[in-house]
Structures are given as C-alpha cells and as structure tokens.
Amino acid sequence: MVLCSHPQALLSSEANDENSHRLLNGTGLRLCLFFYHERSGPQLSQRNKCFILLCAFIVITGATILWGQHFARLVKPVSSNLAGNSDEKVIINLAVAANFKPTLKAILAAYKEKNYDNPVQFNLISGSTGALYSQIRQGAPFDLFFAADIERPFALINEQLTVDATVWVYAIGQLALVFPKLDHAIDAKPCPTTIASPAELLSLIDKNLSGSAQREYRLSIANPTTAPYGAAAMHILNSLPTSHPLKTWQLIMGKNILHSQQHLLTKHADMAILSSAMAHQASMQRFHFCKLSRQLYPKIEQAMVKINPTAYQASRQQAISTLLKFMTGDDATSILSNHNYLTTPYSHKPQ
DSSP: OHHHHOGGGGGSGGGGSHHHHHHTSHHHHHHHHHHHHHHHOSSOOHHHHHHHHHHHHHHHHHHHHHHHHHHHHHHHHHHHHHHOOTTSOEEEEEEEEGGGHHHHHHHHHHHHHHTTTSOEEEEEEEEOHHHHHHHHHTTOOOSEEEOSSSHHHHHHHHTTOBSSSOEEEEEEEOEEEEEEOOSSGGGGSOSOSSBOSHHHHHHHHHHHHTTSOSOOOEEEEEOTTTOHHHHHHHHHHHHSOTTSGGGGSEEEEESSHHHHHHHHHTTSOSEEEEEGGGGGSGGGTTEEEEEBOGGGSOOEEEEEEEBOOSSOOHHHHHHHHHHHHHHTSHHHHHHHHHTTOBOOOEEEOOO
16 A cells, blocks of 8 residues: 555665565555555546556566566576686696706796786696606696606506596706816816717716816716606616726715705715706806717606696686697797707607
8 A cells, every 4th residue: 555655665775675575576566456446446537547557667667676686696606606706816736847847937937927917826846757746646636747757647647647648748858967167278168069979978077087186976866766867867877888987986866856956066976967957047057067968868758747636627727728838839949948958849648
C-alpha cells in the first residue's frame, strides 16, 4: 500500500533489503493493481490507469536493476578466479648448473628490460647438475632445470618428472686451462689460440712454471661424479700419458665448478680446468684462460627441461613460455656467444 502511494521508494537504498526484494517482484505489482481496482472499481479513470502503468514500470525497472546487481556479485568471484589477479607477481624457480648461473643472470636482466611491465620474479638456485637433479627427484619445486649435461634431463623424462619428453640443448660448453697472470714479459702471450694436443698442454705448463720453486703443484677440477665439466676435465687427465707432469700433481676437487674457481682465487690451486665462460667475470681478469680443444673431451651439451608443476597456474606457464621464446632470440644468443658458449640450440627426444 505504501509502495503504491510513494512509487519513488522503489529506487531508494532500502530496496536492497529482503523486504524490498519481495515488494519488487510480481507480487508487489499485483498488490498495486488490486489496491487501485478496489479503490476505483472496474471502470478506472484515465488518471488511475496512468498511475498503474507508472507503478508497473517502476517495479519492473527496479527489479531488473537489483537482480542485475545481484547476478554481477555472484559472477565476479568466479570470473576473478578464472582470470587470476593480473597484479599478482609470478614467481619462477630456476635450477641452474653452477657454470651457467652468471650467464643466465645476464640473460634474465636483458629479458626484464624487454618485458619491464611483466611482474615476474625469477629465483635462481645453483649447484652442480647432479645435486640439482637429486633435489628435483626429491620434490624440489623447480619450474625449469638448466643442466650442464643432457643425461640428467633425459633421466628426469624417464622418471616422468617433466612436462613433456623434449629437452632443449641451449648451449655447448667449452673447457679452458686457467692460471694466474705473471708480471714478466713472457706472460704477454701465454698460450696458443687453442690447446689442441697433450703435447701442447705439456709445453704450456713447462713454460708457465719454469723458474718456480720445486714443490708439489695443485690442479683443481669440479667433482666428476656430479659436475659435467669435472667429468670432461677428468677425461682429459685420464687420456694423458703416464709420464705427463699433470699426472703427478695433487688433484683438488670442488663440489661444483664455482668451488673449483674459488680454489684458484684463494691460491689453494696453481691451475684449474674451468668453463671458458668464466673468462668474462671481473674476478678472473687476473688469470689466463687457455682454451682446450673440444677434440680432447666429450661434447658438453647443456640441456634444459621443464619440470612438472606442483600446481597448475596459467600465468606461471605463460611466463615460462615467454622466457623460453626469449632465449632463442638474438639478444640471448649474443649473450651466450659473449660468454664463450657455442650457440646452436636444438631439441632432443628420447629414442
């Protein structure tokens, strides 16, 4: 009765409560019609007819607006869950072989410059390839695994711990014999462009150690059991003749190639066999890097594989795809080349 006497009340804020919802449905409209029928009889005046039409229009319009708002409130949470929060930062966990960490950091810096509006955070966890492989098998929440070999990525595929059965060889690694620079003139050009044979290796060692006090020399390599660069270095040592001077040196093994680098930096080793990619680092400018021919050791294929996610997130998978696409582009290829990696990316699938 009050509603028909005051039609503007239909659009008041009180229309959101439960009683107003009941008034704004068909029952409210029938009450208005009944009231005016009883009041005016079967023969309604033109004025009353207009009032009834206005009342009906207001009721229908108000109900439509209110139910539209109610439906929007119901749909909004669902659509938000499907679309995700665009402002939420996506975190990508990258397991990276120790030798490749500085290079990957440079690639990610270039990636962020090109994708500055993309709120992605990259967490780099580095170590030996073998140690990272063990962590992944134990359930470590990594998204991508940048290994220093191809065997461990294939092993993860066989254990069904990867998104698909494809590994991507992102770089070919190279070894170098590394030792401190000297002050005298003979140090100006210490090694050939590439050490191509054990005889050249012997000649280089004799030239750079001549005049040194007689003592036991120390050579550092990464652990060949867990580090592919260490395994390649051990292959060279095992291929040397028994009479080769390096056979008599004390062999110091680092847990990974960065650990072997520290042996050299802290003078716990006289020489080390490291990745040639380390030559660009500021801390290594006091050292010579004499590249070892790739004919002296097995090919170091550094492969990447996508790890099964613990929980699917569309924004995370999109960020991973964008990064991998960037790594095949010119910017990333240029960084790889500058860091002394061979850059002929290709993919493998298990036979």
